[in-house]
Structures are given as structure tokens and as C-alpha cells.
Amino acid sequence: MSFRSVMEPIFARLPAVxxxxxxxxxxxxxxxxxxILALYFILSNIPLFGMSAESIDLFAHYRAFFAGATxxxxxxxxxxxxxxxxxxxxxxxGDIIHLDLSDPRDQSYFQGxxxxxxxxxxxxxxxxxxxGYIQPDAGLAAALGVDTWVITLFLFIQICIGGVLIMYMDEVVSKWGIGSGISLFIVAGVSQSxxxxxxxxxxxxxxxxxxxxPKWVQLISSGELGSLFSSFDGILYLLVNAGILSLISTVIIFVxxxxxxxxRIEIPLSHTSVRGARGKFPVKLIYASVLPMILVRALxxxxxxxxVLLAGRGITFLGEYSGSTPVNGIMYYLSAINSPSDWIPSLVQSNYASMGFDAxxxxxxxxxxxxxxxxxxxxGIxxxxxxxxxxxxxxKQTAKKIYNSGMQVPGFRNNIASIEKYMQRYIPKVxxxxxxFIGLLTLFASLLGTVGSAGGTGLLLTVSIVYRLYEDLASEQLMEMHPMLRSFLGKED
Known part of the structure; x- marks a missing residue:
């Protein structure tokens, strides 16, 4: 009996929207x-009952695109x-699991x-x-007359419930709403920041x-703005702390x-049955969207x-930590750049001095x-x-959709293999x-910082998601007026 034959019935019985x-x-x-958006904001403002104020957020630097709330x-x-x-x-x-995602059964198995x-x-x-990071409130445990492990268990249940809710909220948006819940939650969190x-x-x-x-209003009204321009440290303060760099970065990323x-590259198409009926298949420069950047940062x-877990147990051969921030070792080099404070030498020295480590x-x-x-x-690649x-x-999947919609590439045989061969010229390269390109753009935004410390990755994702949401809204309206377009755009339910 194969592993797949054992797991497939289990996957099929998982609760689903x-x-x-x-x-x-x-x-x-x-x-x-x-x-779902309103529910997300409600849940993000419900604090974990029983959590101590001394708790540490392990994912503080990745909070923007993880769409969670500390x-x-x-x-x-x-x-x-x-x-x-x-x-x-x-x-x-990596072909470790052999699945053909153009096959509906394999696709269903993948989703399960x-x-x-x-x-x-x-x-x-x-x-x-x-x-040791999300800590139970010892005072609450004493007031309730229970051991702290009971509060810890209650915290565990709450966090798991929240994680499951997010998963099914994403599924609701994907099947009943517009776009995906993941994209929606990222936009909500970053916009709030x-x-x-x-x-x-x-x-x-x-x-x-x-x-x-309000900071610039106070700087101007206090009369300190002129003195800040007269020294290097003052100019650095204006660029970093007063937000000039982050504002420039935010505007540039948006534009x-x-x-x-x-x-985009527009591939010409013609209808196989209707003479003169022509169309175009757009292959955008950011063809895979910016969502792969989430995967990079999540990794x-x-x-x-x-x-962090090893350092918390006294195992520091990979690096030491101050809270959730790596300060040396290989983990320092593998950590993400989030703002100018991570690479401008004087700011790095100041941060390390405040943490009690050598810069x-x-x-x-x-x-x-x-x-x-x-x-x-x-x-990113x-x-x-x-x-x-x-x-x-x-x-391959795109060629199949084009063929099934009754379209073909002019000058090529009307079969899936010919269309796929033509698509191979463009899609992988683009x-x-x-x-x-999106990796370099993320690096640029991360080096300069963003308004509200949303992070370069978070800002990049938000702008791209909002733009594509606008396109999805236009597409949904168009398909409601012209239902035949759904088959070509691969939107059948």
C-alpha cells in the first residue's frame, strides 16, 4: 500500500469551505x-488571554508580511x-513528490x-x-489558583484556533470573494502600519x-530643524529617524x-473557428507576481x-541573539535587512551598544x-x-487553457504541444x-526602510497586490457581463 493511497482518504475528509x-x-x-476583512481586524485586536507583558515576539521583524498581530x-x-x-x-x-498539477486528481491531492x-x-x-517567548501570566495563574502550565495550555489552544481561523478565512476569500485571503491580510496589515x-x-x-x-510639525514648530541641518548627525537623524529616506523609498516603490x-509581452492569438477573431495573451514582467518574496522572507x-530556539537553550554556535535579533554568527548573515539601522555603520554601532554587544x-x-x-x-528566481x-x-498549463478556449498562435499548428513550445520561448525567461528584478527592488526598499516600518517586502507586496486586486475587480465585472470569457481566463468553478 502506497503512502498516497493511505493519505488521500485523510486529505479528502479534512474540513473544507x-x-x-x-x-x-x-x-x-x-x-x-x-x-472577512472586518473579521481579520476584529481578531487582530483580540489579545491572547493569559499572556505575560514580558513575552517576546519571535517574528517581530517579519510581522508585516506574515499578516499577524503581536x-x-x-x-x-x-x-x-x-x-x-x-x-x-x-x-x-524538486520532483521528490511526483505530481502533475495539470491533472485535476493530482491538483486535488496537492491542495489536500x-x-x-x-x-x-x-x-x-x-x-x-x-x-520561554510567549510567557504565561503568573499573576493570573495565582489569581485563578492554577499552575502556570494551565495558562500555557490555554495560550496554545488560543493560538491554534487563531491559526485555523486564518486558514479558513483565506479559503473563504479564495472561493467566495475576490483574490486570496493571504493577499488581503497582507494589504490590511501593511496599510495599517x-x-x-x-x-x-x-x-x-x-x-x-x-x-x-506630527514629527515634522513638532520639528518645525520647535525651531530645531535649522540646527539639525548644520551637522552630519543632524542630517542623518532627518534622513533616518525623521523619515525622509523611508518616504522617498515608499514613493519610489509605489511608482x-x-x-x-x-x-508585458503580448502574444498574439487567433480563434480557430471564427475568422478575424483575434486576441492577445499578456505575459507580465512580474509574471509570478511578488508573492514568491513572501516565500523567501518566510524561509x-x-x-x-x-x-532563536537554540540560543535560548544556550547553544550559540550559530549565533547569539538579543530578543529575536541575531547579533553575530551565521544567523546574523542570514537575517533580513529591514532598515538603514541594519547597514549604516554609525546606526549599527548605536543599536549594538544599546543591546550590550560588540558591533x-x-x-x-x-x-x-x-x-x-x-x-x-x-x-526570487x-x-x-x-x-x-x-x-x-x-x-504547459497555459498552452492547455489557450487550446481549450478555442484559440491558437497564428502560424503554428493547432495543438497543445505547438502552443506550449511557443510559450516556452517567453514564460520561463520572463x-x-x-x-x-523583484528581489532587487525588495532589497532597495529594505535598505532605505518604509513609512511605518512596514518593511520593504511588505510594501512591495502591498502595492503589487492592490494593483492586481484592481485588475481582478475589472476582470470580475467584465466576466459578469460576458460569461463566455470565463473559459478562456480559466475561471470556471
Whole structure:
């Protein structure tokens, strides 16, 4: 008896959100999407009952694109979903698990395996955080007359419930709403960070407001702006702490992503039965979207999780940590660059001094930036290639969709093999170029920082997701007016 024959019935029995029996009306899709978005914000503001104030967020630096909220019911965010996707994409892409994702049965098995793996990852990502990081409230335990392990168990149950809710909320949006829940949650979390970074009037460590707008209002009204321009440290403060670099980075990323999303190669198509009926198949420069960047950063986050857990047990051969921040060793080089404070020497020295560690040498900082650049570019290419194959966007799957829609490439034989051969000229090459480009763009945003400390990856994802959501909205409206377009766009339910 094979492993697949044993697991397939288990995957089939996993609870799932039912698919709609007929096409969901556009207004109903909007309502489902908004309802899930509202539920996400409600859950992100429900604190974990019994959590101590001394708890540490292991994924603080990756919070923006994990779409979770520190100390809330959805502290895991989309982490388990993304991690499960990474594992399966590597196994399928490396041909360790033999699946033909153009085959409906194999596709169903892949989706079942992914959901099963998400349940496992929810548990595996929850347990390490409860061993010294998300701590139980000893005062609450004493007040209730129970041992702290009872509070820890209750925390475990809450976090697991939150992880399962996020998984099924994503499934609801994918089947009944517009786009995907993962994309929706990322946009919600990053947008909240950006708005907070612009208008937060609470005072920071420098005495001025944290938000960009109130901080500049205070700087101008206090008369200190002129004195800051008169020294190097003052100019550095304005660039980094006062948010000039992050504002420039945010604007540039927004403009570049919107422009690049419109850059495409248009492959001419003609109808096999209707003379004169022609169309075009667009292959965007960012063909695989920017979602593979989530996979790259999630891989780094899981590597850092291993380092944190080992360091917490006194095993520091991979590197030491201050909270969830690696300060030396191989884990330092494998960590993500998040802001100018991670690579500008004077800021790095200041941060290390506050943590009580010796700052890395200049060459070590340079190597750190170089390693992160390599991981983003190489990882962007690899995961982009895996992404298009596992989501039905590869040359073979695309050729099949074009053929089934009754279209063909002019001048080529009307069969799937000929269309696939033509698509192979463009799709893999554009995917590689797009993956490398999006990796470099992520590095640029990470080096300069972003408004609200949303992170370069988070901002990049948000702008691209919002742009594609706009395209999805237009596509849904068009298909509602012209239902025959659904077969060509691969939207049959």
C-alpha cells in the first residue's frame, strides 16, 4: 500500500469551505471579501488571554508580511500557510513528490496535502513560542489558583484556533470573494502600519512623535530643524529617524511597481473557428507576481526561528541573539535587512551598544547586505519558477487553457504541444527576469526602510497586490457581463 493511497482518504475528509454551486455575483464577492476583512481586524485586536507583558515576539521583524498581530489571537498570521507552501513547492519542484498539477486528481491531492501540512505547521510554529517567548501570566495563574502550565495550555489552544481561523478565512476569500485571503491580510496589515507611521502622535524615544506628519510639525514648530541641518548627525537623524529616506523609498516603490505591473509581452492569438477573431495573451514582467518574496522572507524567518530556539537553550554556535535579533554568527548573515539601522555603520554601532554587544566590522556589515541580496535575487528566481508551476501558470498549463478556449498562435499548428513550445520561448525567461528584478527592488526598499516600518517586502507586496486586486475587480465585472470569457481566463468553478 502506497503512502498516497493511505493519505488521500485523510486529505479528502479534512474540513473544507464548500465551493459555490454557481457563479457568485460580483456584489456578493465584494460583501464576502469585506466581511472577512472586518473579521481579520476584529481578531487582530483580540489579545491572547493569559499572556505575560514580558513575552517576546519571535517574528517581530517579519510581522508585516506574515499578516499577524503581536500578542493577538492571530499572532501566527499566514506563517503556517506560507511555510506549508514552501515545503510542498520544494518537494514538488524538486520532483521528490511526483505530481502533475495539470491533472485535476493530482491538483486535488496537492491542495489536500497543503491543508494537512498547514495544520501541522500551526502546531509546530506555536509550540516553540510557548517555551520561554510567549510567557504565561503568573499573576493570573495565582489569581485563578492554577499552575502556570494551565495558562500555557490555554495560550496554545488560543493560538491554534487563531491559526485555523486564518486558514479558513483565506479559503473563504479564495472561493467566495475576490483574490486570496493571504493577499488581503497582507494589504490590511501593511496599510495599517503605513497609516500609523504617518499619523501616530505618541512620543518616541527621541521625545518627538512617532508618526511622520506630527514629527515634522513638532520639528518645525520647535525651531530645531535649522540646527539639525548644520551637522552630519543632524542630517542623518532627518534622513533616518525623521523619515525622509523611508518616504522617498515608499514613493519610489509605489511608482516603480505600478509601472512594472503594466510592462508585458503580448502574444498574439487567433480563434480557430471564427475568422478575424483575434486576441492577445499578456505575459507580465512580474509574471509570478511578488508573492514568491513572501516565500523567501518566510524561509529566512523559519531559519531564524531555529537560531532563536537554540540560543535560548544556550547553544550559540550559530549565533547569539538579543530578543529575536541575531547579533553575530551565521544567523546574523542570514537575517533580513529591514532598515538603514541594519547597514549604516554609525546606526549599527548605536543599536549594538544599546543591546550590550560588540558591533560587527564594516566588512561584516557589507557581507550581511551581500548575503541578503543573494537570497532575495536567487530565492526570487527559484520560488517564481516553482510558483508558476504550482499555480497553473507554467507554459504547459497555459498552452492547455489557450487550446481549450478555442484559440491558437497564428502560424503554428493547432495543438497543445505547438502552443506550449511557443510559450516556452517567453514564460520561463520572463519569470526569471521578473524574479530577479523583484528581489532587487525588495532589497532597495529594505535598505532605505518604509513609512511605518512596514518593511520593504511588505510594501512591495502591498502595492503589487492592490494593483492586481484592481485588475481582478475589472476582470470580475467584465466576466459578469460576458460569461463566455470565463473559459478562456480559466475561471470556471
Amino acid at each position: 464548500a465551493r459555490p454551486d454557481k457563479q457568485v455575483l460580483f456584489k456578493n464577492k465584494i460583501m464576502w471579501t469585506l466581511a 500578542g493577538s489571537l492571530i499572532v501566527l498570521g499566514i506563517g503556517p500557510i506560507v511555510t506549508a507552501s514552501i515545503i510542498l513547492q520544494l518537494l514538488v519542484g 496535502a497543503q491543508k494537512f501540512l498547514v495544520f501541522i505547521m500551526i502546531i509546530l510554529e506555536t509550540l516553540p513560542q510557548l517555551f 503605513i497609516v500609523t507611521g504617518l499619523v501616530n502622535w505618541l512620543p518616541g524615544t527621541d521625545g518627538f512623535a512617532i508618526g511622520l506628519i 516603480v511597481v505600478v509601472y512594472v505591473e503594466s510592462v 529566512q524567518a523559519n531559519i531564524q526561528l531555529i537560531g 560587527p566590522a564594516l566588512w561584516q556589515i557589507g557581507l550581511h547586505v551581500g548575503v541578503d541580496a543573494f537570497l532575495l535575487v536567487a530565492g 527559484i520560488f517564481a519558477l516553482f510558483w508558476i508551476e504550482t499555480t497553473g501558470m507554467g507554459a 519569470t526569471i527576469i521578473g524574479g530577479a
